[in-house]
Amino acid sequence: MTIPLTVYRTASELASERLEDPFVGLHVGVTCPRGSYGILELTAHHAPNVGEALLRVVRYMPLVTESRLELRQTEDELALVHRIPGEPHGLGRHANEFAMACFLRFVRDTSQTPVPALRAEFAHPAPPDVSELEQFFGTSNLVFDVGRNQLVLDPKVASLPINTSDERLLPWLDSYASSLLPPESSRAERIPGLQEQIRLCLREETPPTLRVLAQRLRLSPRTLQRRLQGAHTSFQGELEEVRRDLAESYLRDPKWTIKAIALRLGYADRSGFERAFMKWRRTTPGEFRRSLPPAPDSMQET
Incomplete structure (x- = not known):
C-alpha cells in the first residue's frame, strides 16, 4: 500500500x-x-x-x-x-x-x-x-x-558480533531477499557507487565531471545521464548532496580551515563555498561551526 x-x-x-x-x-x-x-x-x-x-x-x-x-x-x-x-x-x-x-x-x-x-x-x-x-x-x-x-x-x-548469526542459512536468506527486490529502474538506490566515486574524486582533487564519473562507473555519459533522469535526480544534485555532507563533516573537525574545506570540495574560492553552504543550511560555515556542541567521547571498548 x-x-x-x-x-x-x-x-x-x-x-x-x-x-x-x-x-x-x-x-x-x-x-x-x-x-x-x-x-x-x-x-x-x-x-x-x-x-x-x-x-x-x-x-x-x-x-x-x-x-x-x-x-x-x-x-x-x-x-x-x-x-x-x-x-x-x-x-x-x-x-x-x-x-x-x-x-x-x-x-x-x-x-x-x-x-x-x-x-x-x-x-x-x-x-x-x-x-x-x-x-x-x-x-x-x-x-x-x-x-x-x-x-x-x-x-x-x-x-560487534551477532549471536543469532548463521553462516549456513545467510546465503539462502540473501538469495531469497534479493529475488524480491523490485527492478533496478524502480529501486531507491538506482546508481550504486555514484556518490562514493564523487567523494573519491574530491579526495583526489580530480574534477568530478559527468564524463569522469561515467568512466569510473564503467558507463557511457549518455547512460549515466539517462539513469539520473530515471532516478528523478541530476548530476549536479548528486554532487551538491555529497558536498553538503562532506562540508558538515569537515566543519566538525577543527583542523580544517574554511578555505581548505572550500578547495577540498572543488570550489574555486571560499566565497563560492559560503554561498552554497548558505543555500543548504541557511547559515554560514563559520556560524555552523560555532554552533556545534563539544564532541562526545567515543564508545569504550567492550
Missing part, C-alpha cells in the same frame, strides 16, 4: 495529538514488535556482525520503503543516512524519530549491547523538548533541520 507523504505526515501529527504523546514516533520505534520488517529483518539478524547487518538493511530497504538509505564508514564514524530526495523535512517529525529509533534499537538488539549514538541528526526542525530523544540516543549531540536523518555511531560498532 502506498499513501501520499503529506497524508503520512498528517496522520503522524494526528496520532500524536490524540494520544497526547509528543514523542509518539520515538515510542513506537522503541516498542515495534520484532519481525515487523519480515525478510529484511530476518536476513540482517543472521549476519555475522553489526556492519554486515546494516549493509543488508540498506540493500533490502527497497522492500519496505522508497526512502534512500546509505551506510558510510570512516575511521571516525559509522553513519546510517536516511533521506527522501526533494523532501528536506523527510517523513515529518514523528516518522523521522520513529525511523531513527528503529535503526538504533536494531543495532542494540542484534549486538546485545547498549550502544550510544555519537550524534543523531534529524531532517525536521527541533521540537520544544528533546529530553526523551537525548535519553534514548544516549547523547545530547542532537542536530535538527539538516535535510536528512543520520545516526552516527562509533566505527567499532560495525565489528
